[in-house]
Amino acid sequence: MKNLLAMFVLLVGSALLVPTGAAKADGTPTVSGKWHFVFDTGGGDRAFDSEFKQDGDQVTGKWGADGNVKGTFSDGKLNLEFPYNSEEAGPGTLKLKGALAEDAITGDWAFNDYSGSFKATRVKE
Secondary structure (H helix, E strand, O other), rough: HHHHHHHHHHHHHHHHHHOOOEEOOOOOOOOOOEEEEEEEOOOEEEEEEEEEEEEEEEEEEEEEEOEEEEEEEEEEEEEEEEEEEEEEEEEEEEEEEEEEEEOOOOOOOEEEEEEEEEEEEOOOO
């Protein structure tokens, strides 16, 4: 019984030491990977999927099927600005500013005359 209790304490203690957010090898957080965004809009929630690649503080990747992401991630802050063609609103520049906490990014978006808040969650693979 003592061995079982000791094993349980060891497992629980180890689980508390495992970081929950993704990080580079040096321990700094990264936004590389797949993300699911939900925009709060006047017409209801809009969902988007993206995939980012981070190299230093530069972020590139894909937004949906045809958006080419460009921006930066530094000190926990994401700043993206890239051309995008919306099915509903036509072409324009999509701007996102947010902060990373664990496996979520929250912030604000703007596209042409539209704006609102968003929350993104990292897609577990």
